[in-house]
Amino acid sequence: MLKDITLGQFFPGSTLLHRLDPRTKLLAVVLYIVALFNATSVLTYGILMVVLGTCICVSKVPAKALTRGLRPVVVIVAFTAVINLFFTGGEPIADVFLLRHISAKGLVTAISMMLRIVMLIMGTFLVTYTTSPISLTDGLENLLSPLKKVRFPVHEMAMMMSIALRFIPTLIEETDKIMSAQKARGADFETGSLIQRANALVPILVPLFISAFRRADELATAMECRCYNGGEGRTALHVLRYRPVDLAVLGGFAVLAAGMVALRLAGL
Amino acid sequence: MSTMLETKNLTFYYPAEEGRKATAALRDITLQVEKGSFVVVLGHNGSGKSTLAKHMNAVVLPSNGKVYVDGRDTCDESLLLEIRQRVGMVFQNPDNQIVANVVEEDVAFGPENLGVPSRQIRRRVDDALAAVGMSAFARHAPHLLSGGQKQRIAIAGIIAMEPECIVLDEATAMLDPVGRREVLETVHRLNREMGITVVLITHHMNEAEEADRVIVMNDGQVVMDGTPRQVFPRVAELHDLGLAAPATVELMDQLNREGMDLPLDAVTVEECADAVCRAFGIGQEE
Ligand SMILES: Nc1ncnc2c1ncn2[C@@H]1O[C@H](COP(=O)(O)OP(=O)(O)OP(=O)(O)O)[C@@H](O)[C@H]1O
Ligand SMILES: [Mg+2]
Numbered sequence: 319m320l321k322d323i324t325l326g327q328f329f330p331g332s333t334l335l336h337r338l339d340p341r342t343k344l345l346a347v348v349l350y351i352v353a354l355f356n357a358t359s360v361l362t363y364g365i366l367m368v369v370l371g372t373c374i375c376v377s378k379v380p381a382k383a384l385t386r387g388l389r390p391v392v393v394i395v396a397f398t399a400v401i402n403l404f405f406t407g408g409e410p411i412a413d414v415f416l417l418r419h420i421s422a423k424g425l426v427t428a429i430s431m432m433l434r435i436v437m438l439i440m441g442t443f444l445v446t447y448t449t450s451p452i453s454l455t456d457g458l459e460n461l462l463s464p465l466k467k468v469r470f471p472v473h474e475m476a477m478m479m480s481i482a483l484r485f486i487p488t489l490i491e492e493t494d495k496i497m498s499a500q501k502a503r504g505a506d507f508e509t510g511s512l513i514q515r516a517n518a519l520v521p522i523l524v525p526l527f528i529s530a531f532r533r534a535d536e537l538a539t540a541m542e543c544r545c546y547n548g549g550e551g552r553t554a555l556h557v558l559r560y561r562p563v564d565l566a567v568l569g570g571f572a573v574l575a576a577g578m579v580a581l582r583l584a585g586l
Numbered sequence: 587m588s589t590m591l592e593t594k595n596l597t598f599y600y601p602a603e604e605g606r607k608a609t610a611a612l613r614d615i616t617l618q619v620e621k622g623s624f625v626v627v628l629g630h631n632g633s634g635k636s637t638l639a640k641h642m643n644a645v646v647l648p649s650n651g652k653v654y655v656d657g658r659d660t661c662d663e664s665l666l667l668e669i670r671q672r673v674g675m676v677f678q679n680p681d682n683q684i685v686a687n688v689v690e691e692d693v694a695f696g697p698e699n700l701g702v703p704s705r706q707i708r709r710r711v712d713d714a715l716a717a718v719g720m721s722a723f724a725r726h727a728p729h730l731l732s733g734g735q736k737q738r739i740a741i742a743g744i745i746a747m748e749p750e751c752i753v754l755d756e757a758t759a760m761l762d763p764v765g766r767r768e769v770l771e772t773v774h775r776l777n778r779e780m781g782i783t784v785v786l787i788t789h790h791m792n793e794a795e796e797a798d799r800v801i802v803m804n805d806g807q808v809v810m811d812g813t814p815r816q817v818f819p820r821v822a823e824l825h826d827l828g829l830a831a832p833a834t835v836e837l838m839d840q841l842n843r844e845g846m847d848l849p850l851d852a853v854t855v856e857e858c859a860d861a862v863c864r865a866f867g868i869g870q871e872e
Contacts, residue, residue, distance in 0.1 A: 540685075541685060543645060545699040546695070546699045547699065553697075556705045
């Protein structure tokens with residue numbers, strides 16, 4: 319049952335979006351978010367929807383996957399919309415029952431809030447769907463490398479992230495094994511009150527933690543044996559390189575963000 | 587032939603627990619491993635095999651005595667990377683030594699650490715994967731491979747550092763017979779074709795049949811040292827150490843005890859079969 323959890327949610331492929339440099343995608347998504355938070359009108363939201371829609375079409379990521387990604391936040395989105403709907407001041411739409419509490423301004427705010435969150439999530443998910451976790455961490459390390467100057471452990475963080483990604487499947491498998499072993503000895507994880515069920519998890523977590531520490535110890539030795547001694551002087555199998563198309567995409571998103579800011583200032 | 591690994595009066599104590607006296611995990615071990623040889627280390631649990639292995643690439647440093655790797659003192663910290671690049675280590679659990687979540691990225695880990703230029707890393711990774719017969723899996727996720735395949739990836743990761751010696755600490759212990767054969771064949775081929783020195787620690791006696799040399803450890807000391815044909819006929823001594831001889835030698839030893847007269851140095855299955863047939867007067871290949 320734990321095997322169903324898909325992590326990283328990477329859909330391998332070879333579309334333009336897949337082939338872009340991970341740094342391009344990370345920077346582009348930041349610019350996209352800037353643009354999104356500057357969008358205020360039908361026109362600006364329309365432009366952004368077209369951009370997002372084009373990206374989704376190009377990526378060939380199944381639409382189902384995108385909507386599935388939204389499922390966990392549906393409650394939050396709905397909640398924000400309702401709050402905005404009822405608690406934004408202004409002229410009521412009509413003087414009947416519930417509508418008495420809803421202003422036109424509230425309606426607009428609620429809809430734009432909802433759009434903003436949904437489009438934000440879709441945009442960022444699109445990046446994780448089209449970028450392998452390893453190149454994502456590579457890109458992140460590379461982008462943050464200026465922070466090394468102020469002694470921020472960029473390489474170490476990237477290494478931790480990629481090792482965590484590497485060990486997630488291993489640990490999930492292990493959890494499955496331990497659960498089966500406990501079930502075989504009569505443990506019951508499915509019935510009883512919440513507290514009982516939480517208690518039943520203790521005999522799983524303890525061995526899992528012990529084994530994770532043992533694994534970490536062995537992995538550290540193995541890494542040392544392979545001459546790992548920090549990020550200094552390390553080279554890479556895959557060198558990140560901006561190609562013309564990356565620059566074009568980045569330029570496009572920069573224009574988009576700047577344009578949105580300009581439009582907002584112009585009051586459109 | 588020159589020496590790949592050398593220990594001189596090597597003694598090692600693990601840090602003692604509180605209130606207890608430290609007992610030596612290794613006691614006064616002096617031995618030399620020739621370049622290009624295939625050495626198997628045997629011994630029952632706790633005899634110090636892993637501890638000895640960890641001295642071979644400076645993961646652990648001697649309490650007393652010296653260890654030299656290709657003439658380099660392991661205590662000299664400035665030589666650490668040189669030593670570890672020369673002696674690669676493969677451990678028991680394949681899951682706990684694979685670093686990346688793509689096979690080729692994992693194989694590249696060693697060369698990346700050594701600062702090898704990217705283009706050269708590519709070549710080394712391809713060559714190393716070819717050497718262990720895993721080229722087809724370059725883009726796979728390691729956790730979906732079989733145990734034997736994972737262990738071959740771990741070996742490829744070592745090969746990519748272009749080492750002179752590989753130490754395998756019970757690298758076949760968690761594998762099924764098929765995986766075990768894959769790994770052993772790979773290691774033998776690397777030894778034959780690339781001249782890589784191999785130190786293989788194992789509990790499986792039959793893995794020692796084709797070795798150039800067998801070292802038997804007990805209680806932190808080397809108690810037997812010689813070719814398989816010299817070591818395995820000493821069946822009684824092996825039994826005293828809590829070990830068994832290979833099944834072939836055990837069989838002939840049993841038969842000898844029943845009053846037959848078989849040569850105990852027929853270690854491989856073929857030799858053993860020949861010897862037994864001869865003893866029973868069955869004609870071969872009529
Ligand atoms: N980290 C440690 N701390 C303290 N003592 C240890 C440690 N590791 C091993 N020992 C002790 O050192 C001795 C030799 O252990 P070692 O692991 O080298 O044996 P081994 O021959 O590899 O055994 P096995 O066949 O079980 O792998 C044992 O008595 C063991 O209890
Ligand atoms: Mg051991």
